[in-house]
Amino acid sequence: xxxxxxxxxxxxxxxxxxxxxxxPRPDTATEPQPPKLMRYVTAGEATHAPASASVADGLxxxxxxxxxxxxxxxxxxxxxxxxxxxxxxxLHPLLVEDLLHAGQRPKLERYGDVLFLVVRSARYIDEDExxxxxxxxxxxxxxxxxLFCQDRxxxxxxxxxxxxxxxxTGNDRRxxxxxxxxxxQLGPEAVVYRLxxxxxxxxxxxxxxxxxDKEQIERQVxxxxxxxAERIYRLSQEVIDMQHTTASLTEVLDRLRGGFGxxxxxxxxxxxxxxxxxxxxxxNAQVAEYRDALSQILSVNSTLVAxxxxxxxxxxxxxxxxxxxxxxxxxxxxxxxxxxxxxxxAFGYPLALALMVGFALVLYWIFKRSKWM
Numbered sequence: 583x584x585x586x587x588x589x590x591x592x593x594x595x596x597x598x599x600x601x602x603x604x605x606p607r608p609d610t611a612t613e614p615q616p617p618k619l620m621r622y623v624t625a626g627e628a629t630h631a632p633a634s635a636s637v638a639d640g641l642x643x644x645x646x647x648x649x650x651x652x653x654x655x656x657x658x659x660x661x662x663x664x665x666x667x668x669x670x671x672x673l674h675p676l677l678v679e680d681l682l683h684a685g686q687r688p689k690l691e692r693y694g695d696v697l698f699l700v701v702r703s704a705r706y707i708d709e710d711e712x713x714x715x716x717x718x719x720x721x722x723x724x725x726x727x728x729l730f731c732q733d734r735x736x737x738x739x740x741x742x743x744x745x746x747x748x749x750x751t752g753n754d755r756r757x758x759x760x761x762x763x764x765x766x767q768l769g770p771e772a773v774v775y776r777l778x779x780x781x782x783x784x785x786x787x788x789x790x791x792x793x794x795d796k797e798q799i800e801r802q803v804x805x806x807x808x809x810x811a812e813r814i815y816r817l818s819q820e821v822i823d824m825q826h827t828t829a830s831l832t833e834v835l836d837r838l839r840g841g842f843g844x845x846x847x848x849x850x851x852x853x854x855x856x857x858x859x860x861x862x863x864x865x866n867a868q869v870a871e872y873r874d875a876l877s878q879i880l881s882v883n884s885t886l887v888a889x890x891x892x893x894x895x896x897x898x899x900x901x902x903x904x905x906x907x908x909x910x911x912x913x914x915x916x917x918x919x920x921x922x923x924x925x926x927x928a929f930g931y932p933l934a935l936a937l938m939v940g941f942a943l944v945l946y947w948i949f950k951r952s953k954w955m
Contacts (some may be wrong), residue, residue: 612656625769637670651770663812684732688830690837697722701825703737703781706791713788713820720774727770737780768851779858785865792872792904803883811883818876825873828866835859899951908938929941
């Protein structure tokens with residue numbers, strides 16, 4: 583997949599909850615701002631809310647009739663917009679604090695009649711071999727639902743800061759996700775299902791990218807590339823972050839399913855959520871397999887590195903022994919004692935050289951036969 587970065591690339595271990603590519607949320611707005619997208623739903627059919635409609639207006643529409651539903655979408659929420667939303671909904675202070683502060687793991691909490699979810703999407707950046715996460719907060723009421731893109735990005739990475747409600751059409755992916763006419767007849771929980779379904783479906787290309795890089799690493803390990811260890815560590819970190827996300831989201835779906843009977847979720851929507859849960863279980867199992875596989879690859883790489891180092895040590899030891907023999911002979915005859923008969927022998931010098939070369943050749947033959955050289 584991606585071309586390998588240079589070996590000088592520093593090893594980076596990032597907290598996935600801090601892995602943000604969007605700019606920090608500004609706090610410069612002094613006036614409450616209306617949501618960038620608000621939809622009025624009547625009997626499952628969604629229409630654009632008036633441009634001047636406030637959060638309070640949206641809630642008033644939702645309460646006007648049993649078949650009414652209002653959808654609030656904040657692609658780039660500001661603190662002022664969150665506070666206006668919280669005041670209109672009369673949210674619990676702890677829930678407001680969560681909405682104002684991103685960087686949370688997937689979770690589900692209930693505050694009276696209000697359901698609050700934190701979920702995280704993922705997309706694979708092939709060039710960097712990194713998993714990029716985006717955090718979403720969902721607030722569900724009796725006949726209203728709100729979605730906050732805490733990282734200012736949609737599931738597919740679309741920039742929320744350049745979002746223009748006027749340019750949205752029925753063919754836009756965000757519009758289709760939030761305003762499915764058939765599902766909206768099942769209540770505000772249908773929006774939760776559509777978002778979860780979109781997020782879990784987005785895990786598949788991430789896992790595919792990880793799988794391809796894992797296969798490349800396997801080939802790289804047996805090729806003897808010394809840079810592969812860092813690549814294994816880096817990809818392992820991404821897999822661990824991905825596993826934390828899928829495992830936490832599994833707990834969220836389990837709690838959602840646990841409340842089916844208590845909160846009167848329609849049977850059709852229960853079936854849809856069960857399907858999402860099944861897909862997530864497969865993704866979670868696949869992530870666990872990749873984590874185990876990378877651990878085994880790292881172990882194999884360590885074994886191969888140790889084996890190569892052992893071979894190098896054999897060669898070093900062999901050459902040291904070969905050089906030791908002539909060094910020993912030279913040292914003996916370099917002691918300069920008065921009585922050393924060979925020093926005055928005409929064949930002493932040639933014999934010493936012959937012994938040096940002979941010992942070296944014999945040792946080289948022995949080591950070569952033992953495959954040390």
